[in-house]
Amino acid sequence: MHYQQSFSFYVSVFFLLFITSVSARNTVLYENPNKNITTLPDQVTLKRRGVDENHAQKSHITKHFSYINGRRHTWDRSTLMLNYALSPNHTIDYIKASEIHAALHSAFSVWSSVIRVNFTETQNYEQANITIGFYYGDHGDGSPFDNTVIAHANGPGRGAHIHFNAALIFAVDFSSEKSDMAYDLESIALHEIGHVLGLSHSSVPESIMWPTQSPGTVNVKLTLDDAYGAQLLYGSNPDFKLDSVMSPATKSSGLGEIITICVLLVVAALFSCL
Numbered sequence: 001m002h003y004q005q006s007f008s009f010y011v012s013v014f015f016l017l018f019i020t021s022v023s024a025r026n027t028v029l030y031e032n033p034n035k036n037i038t039t040l041p042d043q044v045t046l047k048r049r050g051v052d053e054n055h056a057q058k059s060h061i062t063k064h065f066s067y068i069n070g071r072r073h074t075w076d077r078s079t080l081m082l083n084y085a086l087s088p089n090h091t092i093d094y095i096k097a098s099e100i101h102a103a104l105h106s107a108f109s110v111w112s113s114v115i116r117v118n119f120t121e122t123q124n125y126e127q128a129n130i131t132i133g134f135y136y137g138d139h140g141d142g143s144p145f146d147n148t149v150i151a152h153a154n155g156p157g158r159g160a161h162i163h164f165n166a167a168l169i170f171a172v173d174f175s176s177e178k179s180d181m182a183y184d185l186e187s188i189a190l191h192e193i194g195h196v197l198g199l200s201h202s203s204v205p206e207s208i209m210w211p212t213q214s215p216g217t218v219n220v221k222l223t224l225d226d227a228y229g230a231q232l233l234y235g236s237n238p239d240f241k242l243d244s245v246m247s248p249a250t251k252s253s254g255l256g257e258i259i260t261i262c263v264l265l266v267v268a269a270l271f272s273c274l
């Protein structure tokens with residue numbers, strides 16, 4: 001048993017160091033607050049990679065306005081249990097309440113599948129760790145919505161919330177959605193939960209934490225970059241499967257094979273010391 005525990009520990013450490021070397025250039029946990037805002041899809045958004053910070057502030061879809069500059073800011077990791085609640089008063093009526101709850105549940109479940117944090121929905125809105133609602137314009141939190149902002153979030157910590165811009169259109173099923181300007185609710189929620197957990201934007205275009213989202217686009221799968229960033233903050237879910245966050249392109253590049261080879265090398269090295 002002792003050797004098994006030691007083996008698991010060293011494999012985990014080696015894997016973490018290896019992934020760090022592969023993705024450190026692409027993972028952005030914390031950066032200048034001016035970059036923690038997501039833009040609506042226009043020509044500037046499509047070319048956002050090289051845009052300067054002042055220009056990047058002009059049109060945004062999501063705003064992470066609770067930011068600890070240069071420091072890892074997390075929820076209390078001794079609890080590993082957070083609850084959330086949807087406002088009974090600030091919601092939308094063109095999507096069934098059950099479908100809104102299902103989309104939120106799914107988004108939270110995606111994050112909990114990779115980190116050691118569990119999320120549960122509560123009906124006690126006032127006491128929830130994370131409150132969620134749909135709001136118009138200036139809604140009293142110091143960050144008024146305009147027609148370029150889809151949603152914003154703050155956290156981790158007391159008062160953490162996710163606000164969606166009620167003036168825009170959201171959808172949960174694009175097979176029946178008639179508007180070509182609707183935003184996928186689960187995709188936007190998934191991004192905002194990342195901010196609530198303490199993640200900033202990523203420079204990886206496929207990442208959930210990439211700072212742009214187009215109408216009609218569904219992106220509800222975390223990438224290696226997303227999972228790695230969150231796991232640095234909260235640790236890995238014991239049931240986490242690497243394949244679940246590896247894209248076909250990543251797999252075809254040989255990264256999975258390289259990781260397997262490295263793990264086998266660690267196994268050989270450990271057993272040679274027994």
